[in-house]
Amino acid sequence: MTGQSLSMKMTDLQDLYTEQLQDVYSAEHQLLEALDEMAQAAGTPELKEGFELHAGQTREQIGRLEQILGGLGAQPGGVTCKAMQGLVAEAREMVEKKADPAVRDAGLIAAAQRAEHYEIAAYGTLRTYAELLGRTQDAALLQTTEDEEKATDLKLTGLARSINMQALG
Template sequence: MEKTKNTSPKSTQGSEKSNKKAAMKSSQLMELFEDELKDIYWAENALTKAIPKMIKNATSKELNKALTSHLEETKEHITRLEKVFSLIEVKAVSKKCEAMEGLIKEATEIMESCEEGSMRDAGIISAAQKVEHYEIATYGTLRQFAETLKLPKVVDLFEKTLQEEKEADLKLSDVAMAAINVEAAEEAI
């Protein structure tokens, strides 16, 4: 009769979890993943300060509504990022995102240089869509990294955020094409 080793499921799960974490920690991809995670965490937090300025400067009710909705989504994105940090057992800290800082600076310059009305609204949409495209690229990359690192719960969180970013971009396009771009084109210089 063959003797079987008596291992409890708890001890096996515990050692598998620590082995998995050790493997993740030693991965160069995991290091890049964490770095990019800190970067987008900074970016999303910065957007919670930048989007209200866009809302304040927008004159279109539709644009205002789209930006207000996305501000609430951005706050949810931060919560999801904090969940990702928790899932990979890394402290939620941010690293300054130079790209987002530049995009926010550009948005501010557009708002300051454009005349109030459709022209400024078109500029706000332009700046906001640049932000959305940066976020779409970042979340798409992070989702793929998480997939490669075999982090299915993280993949699901990033997929949800990625879809929301794509929807926000489409909504901004709809608002622009419905009236704002046409009105801005008709405004005299």
């Protein structure tokens, strides 16, 4: 699932929690770079603004992850999220496609929502691990991020309603 060495031994949930935090940290950095590209490619001002706002929110989420990892005495790097690599590659393909602006925007929303759903799943799992490990402050921070990801997904759904209609032609 990650680019981390297969030789690293995980002995308990704490090890898995730390590795998964590093994985989502990688995912957020990859998505942040892609969001800037997606904002530039967006044809609809509302979508461009949505991607820009989510980029700002992603920077805050990265800060939360750094705080949590610091509290564990762990470094943020060292893991590459391969799932997000694939999602970002698909988003970049949409950015580069020759397409009607409304069609491209509909495709960008689809790519963004796939990434959001991945993040919602990751943060929900991490929050559960934090709760099981008795790390209540971590759990609260992770719940905040999960809630933000869900809200972003709902905003994208709202934008898709009008943009998808435009893409119909």
